[in-house]
Amino acid sequence: MGVSYRSAVELSVRYRVALAPGWVASLAVVAPFLAGVSIPPALQYAPLVVSAVLLGLPHGAVDHLAVARTRGERPDWRAIARVFALYGVVGGAYAVTWFLAPAAAFVLFIAVTWFHWGQGDLYALRALADADHLRSLPQRIGTVLVRGGLPMLVPLLAFPEWYRRVATDLVSLFAPDAVAAIGWAFRADVRTALALAYGALVVATLAVGFARADARRLWLLDAGETLGLLAYFALVPPVLAIGVYFCLWHSLRHVARLLLVDDDATAALQNRDPSAALARFARDAAPLTAASLALLGGLYFLVPNPPGSVPEWVALYLVFIAVVTLPHVVVVSIMDREQGVWA
Numbered sequence: 001m002g003v004s005y006r007s008a009v010e011l012s013v014r015y016r017v018a019l020a021p022g023w024v025a026s027l028a029v030v031a032p033f034l035a036g037v038s039i040p041p042a043l044q045y046a047p048l049v050v051s052a053v054l055l056g057l058p059h060g061a062v063d064h065l066a067v068a069r070t071r072g073e074r075p076d077w078r079a080i081a082r083v084f085a086l087y088g089v090v091g092g093a094y095a096v097t098w099f100l101a102p103a104a105a106f107v108l109f110i111a112v113t114w115f116h117w118g119q120g121d122l123y124a125l126r127a128l129a130d131a132d133h134l135r136s137l138p139q140r141i142g143t144v145l146v147r148g149g150l151p152m153l154v155p156l157l158a159f160p161e162w163y164r165r166v167a168t169d170l171v172s173l174f175a176p177d178a179v180a181a182i183g184w185a186f187r188a189d190v191r192t193a194l195a196l197a198y199g200a201l202v203v204a205t206l207a208v209g210f211a212r213a214d215a216r217r218l219w220l221l222d223a224g225e226t227l228g229l230l231a232y233f234a235l236v237p238p239v240l241a242i243g244v245y246f247c248l249w250h251s252l253r254h255v256a257r258l259l260l261v262d263d264d265a266t267a268a269l270q271n272r273d274p275s276a277a278l279a280r281f282a283r284d285a286a287p288l289t290a291a292s293l294a295l296l297g298g299l300y301f302l303v304p305n306p307p308g309s310v311p312e313w314v315a316l317y318l319v320f321i322a323v324v325t326l327p328h329v330v331v332v333s334i335m336d337r338e339q340g341v342w343a
């Protein structure tokens, strides 16, 4: 079975709306670093802050409508209630885990994001770019691990001290000493072993894809994105790199996916009116984005060591993102199954 999607929307529109902005943004962000210009650390937090209202947080705020729409149904209150229950149970349990075992919760956050951002790119390659070289399940698993490893592993290899600082900021909201439990991850021998294993996976996955590709152009797109992001995450400090990637790569691609399961938004895209399609998304996402920000405010009062600086507020925001990402991954995995992304 092949992946199912709305081929009704032309490839050029899918490229322009979903894929090109991420390419342009990552090139624009990497350029100053190649030129040796440094960006003040305070400014590096800006994209993550912006992601709370633009694309980032909102991309998950349509989950309550997404499963029904993917199945070609109108979301009724039962469908919506099921997703709310999922968020309450899975997100609630994970929130409790942050209080009880923050270091373990952090490691789980990295692992879940690794999978989730990889799965997003698998969909984008197959359904948005029409790539045909990922023919077997092992290739798809390899691609998910490679794509998710770009934002989650490459920064650990290239900027271990930044990575440790952010990990410390998150864990310290709950227990300042607990970060010692993940000190092993920053050791040179561990990072070298991870780099070798990951490098081998990248080469193997791209090589098998090359051998199986009918359309070399689309394999080139995959290889170009992979190696381009590898350079991007190796050169741009991670808070900035991940902030931009989160909004304009992962979230934008997922928003495009949501537009393609919404009949009215799809019609707008067919009419080459992406603004009308995005306006529909904004309307759908606004209520739960606002509710999420209120919950984030509530979390401030619950953590043992509330934030007092921008990095600490961003850490609190990331903990909140972690909690909502776990149920979000369940929703996206159901969409994957319905759309045959892995099949």
Ligand SMILES: CC1=C(/C=C/C(C)=C/C=C/C(C)=C/C=O)C(C)(C)CCC1
Residues within 6 Å of the ligand: 109, 110, 113, 116, 151, 152, 155, 162, 163, 166, 167, 238, 239, 242, 243, 246, 250, 318, 321, 322, 325
């Ligand atoms: C900011 C940052 C990090 C983590 C970011 C994560 C894990 C973000 C996850 C966002 C999600 C899951 C969004 C939903 O789709 C690292 C890697 C510790 C390195 C230092 C900078």
Ligand SMILES: [Fe+2]
Residues within 6 Å of the ligand: 059, 060, 116, 120, 250, 254, 328
């Ligand atoms: Fe997502």
